Amino acid sequence: MADDRTDSAWGTFLELGGSAEGPMHVRLTRALRAAVTGGRIASGSALPPSRTLAAELGCSRWVVTEAYAQLVAEGYLEARSGSATRVRAQAAPAPATSGTDAVTRWEPAFDMLPGVPDLRAFPRRRWADAVREATGALTWGELGYPDAAGHARLRQRLAAYLVRGRGASLDARQLVVCAGTLDAVLRLCRALRADGHTHMAVEDPGWSRLGSAVRAAGLVPVPVPVDGDGLRVDLLRRASQVRSVIVAPAHQFPTGVVLAPARRADLVAWAREVDGLVLEDDYDAEFRYDRHPVGALQGMAPEHVVLMGSVSKTLSPALRIGWAVAPPRWADALGAEHVGGMPPPVIDQEAFARFLARGAYDRYLRASRLRYKRRRDHLLDELATSLPGFPVSGAAAGFHLLLSLTDCSAPAVVEEAARREVRLADLDDYRMVRAADAAGSKLVLGYGNLADQAVPGAVRRLARAIDAARLRDRSGIDDGRTGERAG
Known part of the structure; x- marks a missing residue:
């Protein structure tokens, strides 16, 4: 029918x-x-x-x-x-609901997971206008199968933006449009494996999905520790089997540290010595609050650095638009169909090109910086009031920070917070090598997708969760109702 x-x-x-x-x-x-x-x-x-x-x-x-x-x-x-x-009603069976579906649909009252931007602020009307205009402007030929390297107009616009806004060194032929950072990593890992690479270094702690992507592409992920100055390049040098590394120099996830100038120079020197490749994850470098954003590492050594970015942390992960700027040799491999991957829909690429050309993206980033800074300041004030004496770090950029715990473990706090409808993360969840003890337990608190008016309530519930976790760790009591603060 x-x-x-x-x-x-x-x-x-x-x-x-x-x-x-x-x-x-x-x-x-x-x-x-x-x-x-x-x-x-x-x-x-x-x-x-x-x-x-x-x-x-x-x-x-x-x-x-x-x-x-x-x-x-x-x-x-x-x-x-x-x-x-x-x-007739009741004649057909009701659709079944699996336990997995029920879990994925759980929406907490306060979502403090890191890595999610302010989805409420997504410019729906302006984006819809750009999509409608793009649909009408594309030629018949452009509505066919897309170029594996991305739509030409978007590549040109993105190249200009990255040179101007991120201090990159490139032309549009070096830029490949992809479906996000993970897509770029998978493509690069496949190309590196074909070139003889067997291992790739990753920051530890770091975004766990990057290590999974490296492994899925057939390479062995090698964890390299991160300290207060960023990636330990001295330890990277000891991994003789490694000639490529993924690093977030402008704002490391999840620690929030910036790769120190001496480390930046040392990392570039290492790449030149081993004829290697640095995959620069520039995931939220636009959001810096204590000074101007740190320029891209790629500008220092364009022959050995691939600059990767996306709109997932600026506009929305639902758009699936990302990019990779690579040395010419690797750019050709990135855009080749045999490495897999698929560029975003051409209509969305054209819409984003128009967003860039009109300055709408720059204006949106400026407004977002102000919004996140106000929210961060509000969160810091509430933490100082409800949790005095708990050190905070990594708050100078992005939209997450680290809260150091005392007298309780992060897993217990995460569990107690979930009981109180607060979703957050344990720093150790992002480690390949787990911390030896709970003395250094830290929480990763995201505030990108937390509504401004929700900040005080979220912190109050977090404080009650910490009190309950302290009692659990001291006495072994597993009762989320114990030790709660008033209010």
Whole structure:
């Protein structure tokens, strides 16, 4: 049954079988009954008029009316004068809900997980306008299969933005548009493996999905510790099997540290010595509050650094638009179809190119910086009031910070916070090599997608969760109601 109507069964596939299986009206009755009981036609759905369905099936109208009448008599359908024949309520089974689905739909009252921007602030109207204009402006040829390296106009606009805003050194031919940072990492790892690489260094702690992507591409991820000055390049040098590394020099996740100038120079020197490649994750470098954003490492050594970025931390992860700026040799490999990956839809690429060309992206970033800074300051004030004596670090950039704990473990606090409808993360969740003891326990508190008015309530519940976790760690009591603060 072809066609598509709201709240209808006009598009349901019917298995009628051959003439050997009985008369046509009997086979149609059986097929409709199976579609209802199997859940392919939902309760309340309207069936096509008998004349329409008969024409589509190439049978007489009598066949359809007989089938409908039989199913009405059996209680599967109901027919009302002047209305469509519909599936009777409760005739079709309700869709099943798995336990996994129930978990993924859980939405806490306060979401403090890191890495999510302010989704409430997404510029819906301006983006919709850009998509509509892009749809009308694209030529017929541009509506075909996309260039694996990305749409030409977006590559040009992005190249200009990265030179101007991030201090990068490139031309548009070195830039490949991809579906985000992970897509870029997967492509690069496949190209590196084909070139003979077997291992890749990753920051520890760091974004765990990067290590998973390295492993999925066939390379061995090698953890390298991060301290107050960023990646330990001296320890990287000891890993003789490594000639490539993923690093976030402008704002390391999750510690929030900036790669110190001496370390930046040492990392570039290492890459030149081993003829290696540095994959620079520039994930939220635009959001710096204590000074101007730190320029891209790629500008120091464009022949040995791949600059990777996306709009996931600025606009929305739902857009799946990212980019990688690579030395010419690796840019060709990145854009090759055999390394896998798929660029974002051409219409979205053109829309983002227009966003860049009109300055809308720059204006949105400026407004976001002010919004995140106000929210960060508000969060710091609330933490100082409700949790005095708990050190905070990594708050100079991005939209997350670290809260050091005393007298309790981070896993216990995360669990107690979840009981109070607060979702947050343990720093150790981002380590490849776990911390030896709980004395250095830290929480990663994200505030990007936390509404301004929700900040005080979130901190109060966090404070109560910490009190409860302290009692649990001291006495072994597993009761989220103990030790709560008043208010």
